Amino acid sequence: MTTIGIGVIGMGWMGQVHSRGYNQIKDRFYDSGIRPRLVICADDVEHRARSSQDRFGFEQSTTHWREVIDHPEVQAVNITAPNGMHLEMVRAAAAAGKHVLCEKPVGRDPQQTIAAYEAARDAGVITGVGYNYRWAPLVQYARQLIESGELGTLTHYHGRFLNGYAGNPNGFLSWRFEAEHGLGTLGDLLSHAIDMAHMLVGPIGRLTASRETFIKQRPIPQPGVGTHYDVATGNEPKGDVTNEDYVSVIARFVNGVQGILEACRVINGAKCDMSFEVHGTKGALKWTMEEMNVLHYQRRNDATPAQDGYLRLLSGPAHPFHNRFNPAWGLNVGYDDLKVIEMYNFLDGIVTGQQGEPGLKAAYDVAQVENAIIRSWDSERWETVQY
Ligand SMILES: NC(=O)c1ccc[n+]([C@@H]2O[C@H](COP(=O)([O-])OP(=O)(O)OC[C@H]3O[C@@H](n4cnc5c(N)ncnc54)[C@H](O)[C@@H]3O)[C@@H](O)[C@H]2O)c1
Missing domain, CATH: 3.40.50.720 (NAD(P)-binding Rossmann-like Domain)
Structure with missing residues (x-):
């Protein structure tokens, strides 16, 4: 022990x-x-x-x-x-x-x-x-399928994090909306999508990007009260939102895969659409956090075209980490469970002395992609990621 x-x-x-x-x-x-x-x-x-x-x-x-x-x-x-x-x-x-x-x-x-x-x-x-989204059992399974060549040669990837957490214009002007405290959606949401893309496909090589701030002012909160999910009820004074609500990226991965990444924090419809679709010469995978216990998996079936389409796999004990939470198929794991897996992998690295994934090097790689995105916002051109 x-x-x-x-x-x-x-x-x-x-x-x-x-x-x-x-x-x-x-x-x-x-x-x-x-x-x-x-x-x-x-x-x-x-x-x-x-x-x-x-x-x-x-x-x-x-x-x-x-x-x-x-x-x-x-x-x-x-x-x-x-x-x-x-x-x-x-x-x-x-x-x-x-x-x-x-x-x-x-x-x-x-x-x-x-x-x-x-x-x-x-x-x-x-x-x-x-x-933490890396740790969904079906995301880890998707990684295994890709690494074992089940999708053939990867061709293109669509990753996004569309989340309406800040969609209410009366949501408080927390530190998340102020550039002096950091990036907006690029750091908060797209960072997850970039990391997921790196884990599933490999490093992003070149990109061009765009951004927008849709809600330009928000009510000023009382210090120490509530979280960024809380909403103003009165006529609180408003302050300016000084970082981005929305980011889009067209990317080319180093291995030649073509990619599209997108994130938004004020979107209607999507609640937590942290998701990917990855396509290869033999098949495809599709996953979203909104249905994190479902993985859509297509294997190209030229012999029987009538049966060629996405299969719907449910999370179960055959998928990584699922049986840490329950031993049954279709009995779901949840967001907080992903954090338990995250804590475990961190502590396991300490015990074994072996740096696991994702460590701060993964965050460094994401940061270099973010740097290229910021350069592209200014240049309005393709930029190369410098790792
Ligand atoms: N991985 C994810 O899915 C995920 C989700 C939400 C937030 N986050 C990240 O987690 C971090 C915290 O976000 P949150 O949503 O918990 O924010 P939060 O505002 O709910 O919590 C931040 C806490 O830090 C405290 N704090 C502020 N200054 C401090 C200081 N000097 N010393 C000690 N405590 C201080 C605040 O009082 C507050 O309780 C952020 O970096 C955010 O990006 C990650």
Whole structure:
């Protein structure tokens, strides 16, 4: 059995999901022998820090995040604070020799993501990043099908993250909508879609991109109250949205696959359409987070064309990680379960000393694609990604 002392910084939505995830490792991955110990949590809003200590069973709580990093019993630092604080926190954790899992997009902008990766790499610590959609059992199965050549030679890929979380114009002007705190949809949503494309197809080589901000002003929130899902009820004063609601990208992967990526945070219709379609010379796959327990799989059938079409596969114990949650076909896994798998893979890397995927290098690769997208917004031309 290996006990790993955990410190969590930022006890909003993700801090709570991650803490819940660590608490499930002993149960869901009992045989691994990994036993997370929730040592200390931090939030600058005192009632969040205190209630999280009680709710998740941390031994201590604090309003000063550096106490998490300095705590001698903390071996792994989990960063779920707003993006603009990630770099300073990753640097401090790495300098203290602590392993670090940071939520995407890792920093305010691609330069900060790159700096965070370099700090952790130079310190030689194990890292993790919150690209949780990778961990859906059917996404891992799709990866296996592609890697084993079941789709033949890949030809084209369509990845998107269309999410209406900010579609209400009365949704508060949280840090997510302010350029001083970071990118908008590019960092928040398209980062997931870029990582998924990299995992399934390989690195993006060249691209051209566009952007738009559809909702230009939002009500100003009270500090420490609510999350970005909360909506103003009165006549609160409004402030400007200073980053992008929408991004589209035409991409060429290094291996020649043609791609289209798209993300939007204010869209109607889609709720969480984090999805991909990938096509090859022998078949195709189609998946969306909105139906994460379903994978559409087509194998070209020239011998019997009447039977050539998408099959609908349901998630089950034959797919990676599904049986950690239940032993039955069609009994669904959920979003929070993906976080449990994410926590497990991070901790397993610490125990084995082997850096797993996705570490901060995956975030570095996404950041270099984001840099090329930003260059293309300005140049309105094709740009080359520099890894
Ligand atoms: N992987 C995913 O699916 C996913 C989903 C949502 C958010 N995220 C990422 O998670 C991170 C957090 O997002 P969230 O939705 O949980 O935001 P949130 O606003 O709900 O939580 C952030 C928390 O950090 C706290 N905080 C702010 N400054 C702090 C400081 N100096 N010290 C300690 N705590 C501080 C806030 O009080 C708040 O409780 C972001 O980087 C976001 O991009 C990832």
